[in-house]
Amino acid sequence: MRGSNSEIAWVSGDAEPLGPSATTDGGVNFAVRCASSAQAVTLCAYDAEDDWTRVKPRFEVPMMRTGDVWHIKMISGMVRSGMRYGYRINGEGGWDTGQRFDATKVLMDPYAPLVEARRKVFGEWSKHKVSGDTNDPDMLSGYDFESAPFDWRGVESPQIDEKDMIVYEMTVRAFTADASSGLDADARGSYAGVAAKVEHLKSLGVNVVELLPVFEYDEMEFQRIPNPRDHMVNTWGYSTMSFFAPMTRFGKKGCSAREASREFKEMVRALHAAGIQVILDVVYNHTGEMNDELPNTCSMRGIDNKTYYMTDTNQYVQMLNFTGCGNTLNANNPYVSQFILDSLKHWVKEYHVDGFRFDLASALCRDEQGHPMNSPPLIRAIAKDPELAHVKLIAEPWDCGGLYQVGSFPNWDRWSEWNGAYRDVLRRFIKGDEGMKSDFARRISGSSDMYHHNNRKPYHSVNFITAHDGFTLRDLVSYNTKHNMANGEFNNDGANDNYSWNCGHEGDTSDESVKALRWRQMKNFHVALMISQGTPMMLMGDEYGHTRHGNNNTYGHDDKLNNFQWNELDSQKEHYFRFASEMVKFRRLHPLLGRETFLTDADVTWHEDRWDDPQSKFLAFTLHDSAGYGCGDLYIAFNAHEFYVDAALPSPPNGKRWARIVDTNLPSPEDFIVKGKFGVESRYNVAPRGCVILMSK
Template identity: 45%
Template sequence: MDLEMTHAGNGENLRDGALSSPSIDDSRVMDLTTRSGVAKTAQRCHRIWPGKPYPLGATWDGKGVNFAIYAEHAEKIELCLFDSVTATTESVRISLKERTHQVWHAYLPDALPGQLYGYRVYGPYDPLNGHRFNPNKLLLDPYAKAIARGLNWDDAVFGYKIGDDKQDLSFDDRDSAAFAPLAAVTDPAFTWGDDRRPNTPLHKTVIYEMHVRGLTQLHPQIPEELRGSYMGLASEPAIKYLQDLGVTAVELLPVHYSLDDRHLLEKGLSNYWGYNTLGYFAPEPTYKSNLNALDAVQEFKTMVRSLHAAGIEVILDVVYNHTAEGSQLGPTLSFRGIDNAAYYRLSPQDQRYCMDFSGCGNSFNLRNPRVLQLIMDSLRYWVTEMHVDGFRFDLASALARELMHVDKLGAFFDIIHQDPILSQVKLIAEPWDLGEGGYQVGNFPVLWSEWNGKYRDVARHFWKGDGGFIAEFATRLCGSSDLYEWSGRRPAASINFITAHDGFTVRDLVSYDHKHNEANQDHNHDGADDNVSWNCGAEGPTDDPEIIAMRERKIRSILASLLISQGVPMLLAGDEFGHTQHGNNNTYCQDNELSWLNWEQNESQQKLLKFVQRMIQIRHQEPVLCRRRFFYDEAMKGADADEIIWLNIDGSEMTDEAWSTDHAKCLGVILVGDSVDIDSHGEVISGSTLLILFNADHGDPIPFTLPSLQNGDQWERLYDTAEEEPDEEGWLVLEADEQYPLQSASLALFRLLPGSEGG
């Protein structure tokens, strides 16, 4: 066997079985301890076997570790073993001589979980032809399951000489081992017990978009040592809060290993959101509560197991459209140094440059089957090994670009659709990117749901008080059949949201006309300028009681309309009690109190939280609010009285003329509850008939005549957003044909009483 091992510093070459074991300098050894207490050092891994090309990554099989890495254009690869996270260079280099199907591999029978490692890859440094090999740079395994040491920024991690006139065409020969990330071999063993995925039907799902640290960092009931971590989210106070709120799934902002941009750290900031991924198999290590490198994996699994036990699903926000290495001027940390031309989409005109559909400097080359395999292997790993329930794909249009254009029939979708594992989890697309033709709302194939940006925009316009939006507002409330029905999808294809991590919170949406991103230190140039927001008469905080009352009412109306819409509602963490970011609509770099949820709530916030809890409870109780299929007739017409009826303020059915009135800001709708749906077993699902009244005008109250389906109808009010608190059961009952004073900027929900003749 032609397998070579070199001890760094003395140049000794060992061939398996040819030489005896060298002496070990114990002063250089730091034990790496697994959960079972077994210790191992890099210098004791002497035996080297050929190993196998699959699976990729470092795989512990109970007896040893198989190492496999794909690099199509590489000429030589060295596996580098480290004794400790503080080591400035490797203690052992092992030359991988076995190469099968462009995968380099070896098996170390003496290696154990906890072993620290990286790679050095040799090949041409020819940027003009897309190659950026530089063996002076220690590289992170693309399949690393755990990160033992994160990146420490230094000029040495760049493949070219910083400040050189030739920029990235120059070659830097400094060694980066002291600064580069280190991977650790993991033991996948974990006691899952009777863990079962909740498998909540998508149409009954309520998503809570949140950040692991943001939710837990300031929570006073979470033990201090657990705050900001996976274990903090797994704690009883956090889970009880989510259960009391009524959400069925948490959508976590990226938890894959990511980097803090160098320019942000120099400003005292960080990449808080985490959309800067470098490791697609490793959980972000800064969200662990302890110091052991392997604990991030164990704690993540514990978090998932705890959330599942509470009936809450875990959806991951994943970023496969680009990596943290950025443009050609970025560092050489992993993919770029392993095989730049294979992993990245390069410009056909000049292969020195990466194609960029994300605005972040590069794009993964999904036309390469091995890169596509990496993404699929990553997704399957998080489902099978980490037990997550679904994914939200950041800038998903970039993943569908076969050549230059977005192709919904691309290989990425084909593989997911036929995959027996991935086709069964929740798949959510952010259906746009920054490339030409990237806005693809409504164009993703079956199995996929989408962040419905059109729902967000029209809901904001309507509640801002802009006229001429009631027709589209009605269509969005009914699940956006115009976007999804043509492809065979159902209302659950629409992930409805009005606010998300990117943009204003709901409180800021009604408190600011303009963004206030000065804390980001970019002269307020970052973030969106058009937010479709209105400050209600004063920019930011105010003591004016009328403005405060209007803002509170608008917040309740916005959240209420979200939670009564057909489709899947997504609630931004903190909106349920009015969290503010003080007008900052781009807090990606704010890992501090500006982004963290403040749990010291005043009386108004406590009332809002109670209101949202009640609204979510009603959604769960009323099948007509979460139908599996679209209404039979067009959402705006509603001619089929058995399912939906749209109303004028006099209680009569809406006419074509009424729909087209530009200044109209008020309407009502009856959702008929009898036989609203059929479940998977063919059983008829029946529920209450609901009446919803909307008034987005800012003027005087509008007398809305309550409709009558049959003589003797009575309507029980469930809530009115003009009131601070929801009604108790049976608190207010009104007769049909009565006029109800619908306040400005408000929404009122009624239920047809079962005893009335129309029921």
């Protein structure tokens, strides 16, 4: 096929590769795979300067078909950078077929490397949508075949073994959105903002950042119809719209998709240069296209709904929902599996990311009818793909359909897991619940009861006490119950089982004894996390005591509830932040913490004879340098009682004495003494709700 008019010319083009691609003769080829029942596909193109919610496309060109792939090659009139495009798709069959064709809509290309969203109408983050034709495209596909290749300046990803990882879960926008960040207004909440604050991450000591979703999404999704959440903005990003494009509005204010893509790479380069790896929190279990009751058709839903999503055509609301978000991606369909693999490899090759944390990963372990699979093809393919062999793979091993796989996620010796059991046990023991000592010992030892099989290692357990979803560390010790009224759902949203303790007063207080106990409990939690075998993960803001005032579900608050408060960090630099950062660095430097293999009897001595006593809340043990590293043995004790425990100390190795490193009951700087303080002899009086670390020196 060949066609032309006064502005453009085209030929039929090629069915591969999918998405837009530059051709050697200066043209641009477009290819999109559609449902077999698609009857007509049209390429719609918009100029870069068009206010596309107000004008029709500059031109529309019918595409040719090869099998289920529709393609066209523009040989003139289609610039190689800056132009925006989408597809109109029409097909046969009604609602009962499971397809959702709508030729009035212009749809994003699933393989588009860039996405431009509301650029000319709003130009920045979270501006309310304007009224108008609901079929106007809110997001359009983009590409850039003119810019020079990004200059990585020879910076390569730091080599960090899984056993040595210390993960910092963070949100790109919330990290620097607050004015206290000191950044120019245009840079706040951006990729550039993260790059500007690399020194903070270095001073904390973490070596991996795990970024909440950075794939293009619609932060204004709650605004489409009146609902209890329409006063909020989706700041966490768990409503992906594109699997290939970085979130444009995480670039500096008003920047284009091309500029945001470059800024993302500059952020990765800055982190890598600082010795910090980058893991992306990816959402392949659902998209923001919602369901049949509240549809938001803008891409896959209108292209091939029945292939991309799990459906049941025997019911009116046909979208199966194992994610709590309206739809579930049909991840083990062969085409969709390849689509996800292509996305992962794109982020590794194009953006040099180092790994992925998979949101609700158990949803990816279901077949096309939603039934759990023992050996899900997608999970295996990701683990076995040679182009992904060097990246970290972390599963959130549950979904909202009841599939809970902590300790049993299919792994092929590659996949790590968020250990939800670790979180719950640590919270319960340190707040003083009875009968938790044995479980506490198992969890801080690497959860060998859960992971010591199928060639798994301690580091396959990602240990965490707090994460984006739930209480912050400070709120965990300040509130007994959630306080989510600001979310507009009458406090019905968010988890009810938080295993928290307010230390005697709910919320803010002027009682100095309560405040002192809360800081001590925070230190106890942080010590436990950093001395545990496995991979520790801490939450952004916990290093200074960030509070969300008891709200445990702040996904929609683009304000101080989520935003990092740099002035609060400054106030804690010589107090809690100092303690937290020294504890992180202590873990990194001490070879007995973060082992590659599970503990044996030669590695640890438990100073305990009351394992079965539910009222016993004191646990002490010694980690031995059995491998001959030449480091000191570590004596560690946790006291969750409300009284002192006068503990008999074991004899240190020959020629050495015990030196105190940590005592969470002492004020700064005595609570953490980097070089250790001698004077500890045969006994140590461990304070109520305190913990200690002694090192043989």
